[in-house]
Amino acid sequence: xxxxxxxxxxxxxxxxxxxxxxxxxxxxAIYNLQxxxxxxxxxxxxxxxxxxxxxxxxxxxxxxxxxKSSGRSTLYIAASQPGDSATYLCAVTDSWGKLQxxxxxxxxxTP
Amino acid sequence: xxxxTQNPRYLITVTGKKLTVTCSQNMNHEYMSWYRQDPGLGLRxxxxxxxxxxTDKGDVPEGYKVSRKEKRNFPLILESPSPNQTSxxxxxxxxxxxxxxTFGSGTRLTVV
Numbered sequence: 001x002x003x004x005x006x007x008x009x010x011x012x013x014x015x016x017x018x019x020x021x022x023x024x025x026x027x028x029a030i031y032n033l034q035x036x037x038x039x040x041x042x043x044x045x046x047x048x049x050x051x052x053x054x055x056x057x058x059x060x061x062x063x064x065x066x067x068k069s070s071g072r073s074t075l076y077i078a079a080s081q082p083g084d085s086a087t088y089l090c091a092v093t094d095s096w097g098k099l100q101x102x103x104x105x106x107x108x109x110t111p
Numbered sequence: 112x113x114x115x116t117q118n119p120r121y122l123i124t125v126t127g128k129k130l131t132v133t134c135s136q137n138m139n140h141e142y143m144s145w146y147r148q149d150p151g152l153g154l155r156x157x158x159x160x161x162x163x164x165x166t167d168k169g170d171v172p173e174g175y176k177v178s179r180k181e182k183r184n185f186p187l188i189l190e191s192p193s194p195n196q197t198s199x200x201x202x203x204x205x206x207x208x209x210x211x212x213t214f215g216s217g218t219r220l221t222v223v
Contacts, residue, residue, distance in 0.1 A: 034211050042217065043201065049211035089154070091212075097142050097161065097205065098169070099212060101154040 002027045002094055006102035014110050019077040021105045023090035028068050031093040035064055035075050038087045038104070047088075048075070080109045113138045117202050117215035124192055124222055132187045132218050134202030140213075142205040143185040144169065145177065147198040148217075154201070160185055192222040 003026045013019060023033070032051045036044040048057045050066040050073065057064050061078040077084055087106045091099040115136045124130055136143065144159035146169075156169030160179040174196055176188040185204075189196060202215040 032211065036214075041199075041219070044203075044214040046211055046213065091154075093212075097207075098156060098159065099144070099146075099154075099203070103153045 002100045004102040010106040012108040021075040023073040025071045036089045082109050115215040134185045136204040140204035145187050146201045194222050
């Protein structure tokens, strides 16, 4: 059974610092990996999608890498801002199209 | 605007009173699914549908029903809600397996 782990569970950084969020998964037979952002009590916003054949994806200040063979992905957020405060979730899609989520990393960026 | 729409956003109901949470997508997506999110347990899949009239159980299907009569709609039915179904529910859709998901805004359900 696929298990997705996110470390750390919580992270607090001062504004301007770079954020590094980690995600690991146990079964490398995935279609893709998706990073989401969730604000308290709100829905999930897709940030980046990395196909299994890709090594990384970039969007603005966000960069996500994928090492499928070792079962790891890292989300980098450059020059963090208070508006980046949220919970970040990674999810892998298995061969049945099912999303398996990690528990999330709660990020606080202090001004 | 391409989106997944869930209704209602908030619902308080009593034990045993049947309810339906609707989900509709306007992107002609084939794949739709329902998740619940609970503190400490994360997001867990309830049911999914790979196409019209094709549905299957996810990880936590007990106490729920779904139907997929049309491509755009995937309602979640609680025939006899119980307090342990108090949760935040999300509907999601995807064009096909291997393509990213779009999530609805969520439905916060409280069963008293």
